[in-house]
Amino acid sequence: MARAIPTNPRKSASQKRSLATVEALLDATARVLTREGYDRASTNRIAATAGVSVGSLYQYFPNKEALVAALVERHNREMLELLRDALKEVASLDLAAAMRGLVRATVDAHLVDSALHRIFAEQVPRMGQLAKIEDLQRETFLLVRAYAEERRSEISVRDLDSATFICVTTVEALTHEFIINKPDALDGDRDRFIDEVTRLLVGYLQPGRA
Amino acid sequence: MARAIPTNPRKSASQKRSLATVEALLDATARVLTREGYDRASTNRIAATAGVSVGSLYQYFPNKEALVAALVERHNREMLELLRDALKEVASLDLAAAMRGLVRATVDAHLVDSALHRIFAEQVPRMGQLAKIEDLQRETFLLVRAYAEERRSEISVRDLDSATFICVTTVEALTHEFIINKPDALDGDRDRFIDEVTRLLVGYLQPGRA
DNA sequence: GGAATTTGCGAGCTATGACTCACATTGTCT
């Protein structure tokens, strides 16, 4: 199917109309992905949905991969923004309350466009440019790692890197499952979920303060 | 690319040669998947690698999806076997030691064929028959849920379903990241990883016993 | 107003890969 070995961007040129075209393409990509799934999401279908021709699509994105990658980037940016805000709001609280706030923010982030998020997780191959799907985790790690440094005195785990890795991976995975595959046990009970995860974290970071 | 709307199996007929053919096809599928990735893994390539003709492939598997699904099933079976064994061996230990044993078993399970496991996680779309990739989680939940029931008195979390969900999801995600994306923090330090995860679990299930 | 440039169009070219089918080989049973 693919003939050329893809390369870098193409026209980043963007005046008035073209910006709208790019937006329309990204929005259409999101819609087609969630409605049809990754492999049914052909560039022709996406262009049609955007009300744009295939030719225009390839004027702004060198190939399908780059198009989807751009959407991934936009989505990750939105999610990270929520986390950054939460980190600020939580700065003055005690550790348990802070953790609670961060877990809540993670849940909110996963609700931004959970259908799209699910497609990224379940169907989009993490290869080439699309490997950046996992950048979300890496960037989250960095943000939280810096935060943990500031809170060093309240955390009784020896190695901050390990502790951050464990917390970030855990909260991400639990939240993902909670939002995407709503477990019967906690169905819809968002606050109970947040409580439980917070207990898990605090019990790990501050053992003995049960 | 696909023309027909796939259906059920085909020939399950299996005498002497044919069993070997099926085995060869599954092995070849695993090798091609790990070496080339999911979308480079064409049925022609797989058949060639197996030393078999495409025609034979389609005698035993109605389509590519079914072939990969069969491989997924085999892999999940192997991993679950390790967990089942560990659950038996751990029956008489105290909860903390038991948790440690289960975490270790999870790590071992992820080492069975981690390259293949990575492909399943990162590249194989969870659709149709391939949705069974996630059966591993579901079956693990059931096994652990039953085990938790027996240990009810040692667990101070109110809702066993939630607790099981949290523990299983957490251990799976952490182990997966540890094996697949070896974090710098814990690089290669398997025992330290197991210690840390065990602390996380015990702190949650038995708060106050730090 | 006209020329140059940017943006948009979409039929069609091409590669690829899933799958078929008419035939060949091997194995089994009496």
Place this chain on the structure above:
DNA sequence: AGACAATGTGAGTCATAGCTCGCAAATTCC
């Protein structure tokens, strides 16, 4: 040995989807 079934073969068919290219419309500039 002969016959019938089981198993294996691989060139070829067909549908699809990524991508191009020659042209048209809209914008901008002088």
